[in-house]
Amino acid sequence: MKAPPFAYAAPVTIEGALALLAAHEDAKVLAGGQSLMPALNLRLAAPSVLVDINDIPELSEVSVTPAGLRLGALVRHSRIGSDPLIAGAVPLLGLAYPHIAHGAIRTRGTIGGSLAHADPSAEWPAVCLVCDAVMELRGPGGGREVPADAFSLGVFTTAIGAGELLVAIRFPAWPASRRAGFSEVARRKGDFAMVGAAVTVDLGAHGVCTAARIVLFGASDRPIRRHAAEARLCGRVPDAALLREVASVATEGLDPSSDLHASAEYRRRVAPVMVRRALAYALSLPEAARAA
């Protein structure tokens, strides 16, 4: 199908975009368009105004400082995959990148667009949650910051309020001792995950785990931290048996939904495998996938 009629504006400043959002209540922000354009073409969305933010140079800025990595909301997937500065600063971005869409989608799609769209099966929201990223929002009343764990509120729902624009994502500095892992299953490489896991593990003296973060995505209405499983890892030296235990704890009480792509039962069955694989990758341990 074709997009319904709308009026279009392409401001060149953040202030210009905010003024348009303030003036048009049902305006939609057009970033990379890789989710909004399908929604328009399928007539799932029919805004009266599209505010195209692609001409705002500030939104494509990337900076690495001792405090960490800051990505403008309009930084495209392809740049995350091709700029060694980005994956160097936050290695988990580099690990997740090969799972993000296909070439032609990566050219246009943006990290901010993926976060604002909030598909529960998307990779970037999960990566942001693992990394304790902070979302910088700008709105009519000025700027505010929302931590990743308060940003995703449900299926296609975020903390972005009326008239607000996601302008950047900040990732805290990555400690040298931190290791990362990422694993997902999808129908086709590059498709949204049916279920997946993103993890980080910090190792101290003698290989003892000092901190861990485990996030599942595609398993709930938003990416979810698994605190009990993280606690199970801490203070111990991870081995294959411990990873099996942690993977089992990580998926206790999981209540995924069934959809076109996978049944709830399948997601429940595969989720612990994803956790184990991601942890095994992070820790360079054998996968131990058969022993479940």
Next chain:
Amino acid sequence: MTPTESLFITLTVNGEAVSREVAARLSLADFLREELRLTGTHLGCEHGVCGACTVLMDNEPVRACLMLAVQARGRSVTTVEGLTPPAGGLTPLQAAFQRRHAVQCGFCTPGMLMSATALLAGNPDPTAEHVRDALSSNICRCTGYVQIVEAVMEAAAEART
């Protein structure tokens, strides 16, 4: 800035400057097909999944169904028609598709050629896995992909000799 339902745009398509007044809602794919009559760009799913509408914008592959024509203003777009060498005939990639019979109904072929052209521009020596990875963005429902991958590999090998 007042939002408008139509805009006057200028862009480059297959090396030639083009100017038109277009509706904001018009997709780049429909602009190419309906306004410019460049019907080599095919529309399958119109939501970014099938890849038939893949074109190059500033030498990078994009889905023409997931961009507005107005967003291509000031850009350079290449469609399958624009692959034709100045002297006419086929590109080595197109010739390899013909030799290997990497077509059946032909509907996906323009998108396959554009995705493969972008791949080979960035990676002249791809493995079969690279080719499969790059073409995973394009759906073919009849050839089974084997000859398509062979054709891309053959064109790459030919370009290196």
